[in-house]
């Protein structure tokens with residue numbers, strides 16, 4: 795899909811109809827790695843792909859997603875949160891580019907079982923993912939959705 799059309803078509807999907815393929819996952823992880831992080835300190839972040847039903851069943855607010863990707867970092871400040879946002883957003887757009895359903899997720903962060911994330915890393919942001927029956931078509935977007943001041 796053309797980039798701007800895709801941006802207009804993006805939406806949070808909370809109903810999933812099956813597991814994604816490893817090839818789809820691979821592209822989503824490539825998109826994550828194409829993201830930006832503050833000061834280019836990529837080594838201060840980790841991606842954890844959770845597909846194990848025993849782990850997913852302990853996590854809150856994931857809408858029965860068959861895949862959750864957690865971005866974690868060594869610190870938990872504004873820089874880290876913003877960096878995690880760019881990583882997750884890249885993954886979300888690539889998921890939708892492949893016709894998959896995805897949604898940003900913070901609700902699950904406090905319920906990730908111990909030992910799932912790498913030692914010393916705190917959860918920052920996550921993406922829920924799965925196949926979807928929903929279609930992606932450009933939405934009507936109003937410029938008034940986010941109040942804007944133009945200073946010129």
Ligand SMILES: Cc1cc2nc3c(=O)[nH]c(=O)nc-3n(C[C@H](O)[C@H](O)[C@H](O)COP(=O)(O)O)c2cc1C
Pocket residue numbers: 804805806807808855897898899900901902
């Ligand atoms: C920082 C952040 C955290 C979010 N956390 C959650 C969440 O935990 N659960 C959820 O269902 N949606 C979550 N969302 C998705 C928003 O609720 C959603 O993007 C918003 O309602 C707009 O809908 P849209 O994505 O369809 O445009 C989050 C979005 C952002 C940016």
